[in-house]
Amino acid sequence: MPSTAPTFRTYVEENLDVLSADPAREALVHQGRRVTAGEFRALVHRLARALRARGVDRGTTVTLLSGNLPETLAARYAANLLGARVNFLYNKLSAESQADIVRDVETRALIVDPRLAERAAEVTALAPVPDVLVLGPAKTGGADLLELAAGESDEPFASRARPDDVCTIRHTGGTTGHPKGICTTFTQARWFHGVLRQEPESGRRQLVCTTLAHAAGVMADSTLHAGGTVVLLDDFDPATALAAIERERITELFLLPPLLYQLMDHPDAQHTDTSSLRMVTYGGCQASPARIADAIRMFGPVLMQGYGQNEAGGISMLTPEDHDPERPERLRSAGKVLPEVEVAIRDEAGRDLPAGEHGEVCVRSDMIMQGYWKQPELTAEVLRDGWLHTGDIGFLDEEEYLTIVDRIKDMIVVVGGHVYTTELEDLLNSHPQVLQSAVFGVRDADRMERVHAVVVRAPGGTVDAAELGAMVRTERGAMYEPARLTFVEALPLTDAGKPDKKELRRQAEQESGTAG
Template sequence: MSTAPHTFRTYVAENLDALQSDPAREVFVHQERRVTAGEFRDLVYRSARALRAHGIGRGQTVTLLCGNLPETIAVRYAAHLLGCRVNHLYNKLSAESQAAIVRDVETRALIVDPRYLERAVEITEAAPVPDVLVLGPAKIGADLLELAAAQSAEPLVGDARPDDVCTIRHTGGTTGHPKGICTTHEQVQSFRGSIVESEEEAPRLLVCTTLAHAAGMITDSVLRGGGCVVLLEEFDPGAVLDAIERHRISHLFLLPPLLYQLMDHPDSAERDTSSLRSISYGGCQSSPTRIADAIRRFGPVLVQFYGQNEAGGISLLMPEDHDPKRPDRLRSAGKVLPQVEVAIRDESGRDLPTGEHGEICVRSAMLMKEYWKQPELTAEVLRDGWLHTGDIGFLDGEGYLTVVDRIKDMIVVVGGHVYTTELEDLINSHPQVRQSAVYGVRDADRMERVHATVVPVPGSGLDAQQLRDFVREERGAMYVPAEITFVQALPLTDAGKPDKKQLRLQAEREHTTA
């Protein structure tokens, strides 16, 4: 057995070194509270020692039930420094779903934001854990911040190894039971390439979506790149506009439905958003029509990111490719990243030529290690070093990748199949539509019927027959939705994606009771 000294450095160690260079600089703003680099760094080391004193260490799972707080990032860093696996729960999942995840990932310690204490009680009654640690005083568990305050803030050598699982990140559960996606520390290091880090001027990032999703990874890049992170607890378009103006925000990440809400806010055109240098968006399909609106509203600052938790980053559509006169280009996910290989394959695994639709398969150093405790599913998705994304797409002659649909979302109808994203693009192009979600619902004969839930322009008077006529004229009878429901807003997952699972269940219940 080798006795060579352990030299692997995690992303946490490298970020903490970057923070050491200027301990007085402001790195977090939360409400009226401001945290310096030195204070944050000290909190990470103190928290790591407090966790270790509780017997928590390498190879164990720490689960976070936390909102968007500086302490949420600090305790994640502390756990990763010790070599723990970290699982961050989506806060809007049901208590039953959260308890199932806590149990499944073999949680050693549940770390709780004081605002979620009642939910923590529900979870631990259903899935007991050895330790409950709270980010503040509470009637249950120990106060982790009090324990940390008694520890030394001296630098701590980390215990993590390259192939240790760093993060177990669960899917949002929009297509079934969430899967635990395991990513190693080495794979996290491979994901470090970030447009945020490459800029000369220090970024000011606004986080207004959950830190359990992409916002957490972008935060890591900003801290490493010498920037500051302003934290909002959740997305509210008015509050986001206020924060951009007040804090001179330069970088913002939004899922497309939230981007639409931001530009549709009645005050959007009057607010000062001139500080924005980058609005990155992704996580679900976007509408070329609405993205063109966003370009006209915010300027040439949009960057589309296409990736998956399983695959890491796959492609980017840069600002110079965001041309409102090129809906075909806006429909694409941009060019494949230099360190990534993409192949478009048919069901037999054969590579397809340029322009043909097939499954997007990816090979890179960023691929997940496995699905947590699901070896058969892992083997199905990871084959010969290639990850099968479950997305249908194609590459064009210029190397731009277009994602057409999820294989599971594609609706099989009499006469062919309907790509949900193509129909959404068409519906969204109607001048009296703001957003839409298209999904399949099985009828009593187990045949799929096309359903559309639509957010109309307020006061437009748009009705279902007008939309059906529009779709029939533009795309043909096969694409005409059997059912159209109008709503004021689409239900969204914790991450900000349209919750088609909820919409589908609602439609199925309505059919059952009809």
């Protein structure tokens, strides 16, 4: 007799099964409120029924405008249980940009954090939606979704999602023009299985101190899948994060490198008990080997770097065992390519390049996005013959470690060659009086690109532009020397926590009179 194909189960169904196994355990913590696995599971089923009663169903789009609330996760799970697409807005985008996205993805229901009700009113004035639902009472906005859900049954709601339905439309941060909507299916939404650590024990306690709209949301799914607890902070603040690590005995957290540096540099770090940490994952933008070496000395052998893209899922990983402070070239890499992922380094003509040569990182795996929402031409540009062209420049070494040297769009073309911004940032960051730097290109009045660098000094640092310029000339040559080097107290960051080079470039152009 022919064997029966296994029934497809979404990440939501699998996580709800785990929550059912021990309903009394602590699953989520937010501002002193402790939500049990049973309470969270019941809320998901109630919300699914309430959303369906409001017209949300398979193939519709739900957009979330919300902070890091337990109800935010529950609403995402409920919408996905219905087979709806979920689109998560970055909170710090302008109302105009948010409205563009809400309109673009054909939002059926906008689910709103009560704290963001006024912003929701701005957005929906620009882009009306059929239904606005608030996660609690609010002075402005639509119906209270939690009140609606309270009247529904918490009996298990059967998933309506199918494997190839779009699960999420995840937008880029909007730092390079109109954000692109990256579509991933319900099958691909399970990419963290076998990639992120999956321990059977229930002692995992994850601190979420960056937006659930970014990588922390996927890692929260992984933690709940493993029977762990997710501790939610509203936003990143180094003192608050350090206190939470000690108080909640946090075992793991995810931070973008600039936020990791802030955590390390905060005065409280020296007398905070961080011994519970077993995994500190960083990624999302380039890290400084010098600062990562500092982090290893501070937190121990618990660091792990993940390299990936929303378009590609996970690509490579630098394990804790590879984090050797005495090997900065290894810390500079993004680790080894993940199993079941293929990486090729290719030149502009599409030819594969040998080990050590710089080219575009191209990726092939089952985790690659379905495409960009309603942008077939752009999709065809980056997805060719099953390979995703990442837009990153990198190389594979003889041991098959992958190193990313720049984004193609960030590489600075100067007289005499190319300046890779991350290489210059690494060099500047190696100076003992430099905490962080950002390098970018700015066109002058003659439309020639010039190298600009913005530097954050260490406390008490006195290093000046001339000294750093001389170091760059000696180490890398005159081509890499910044035409302009300025000092700031802190770098501006995007909503996800990356250095905002678009804003830095805008400021530099404004100051030099070359804007526009």
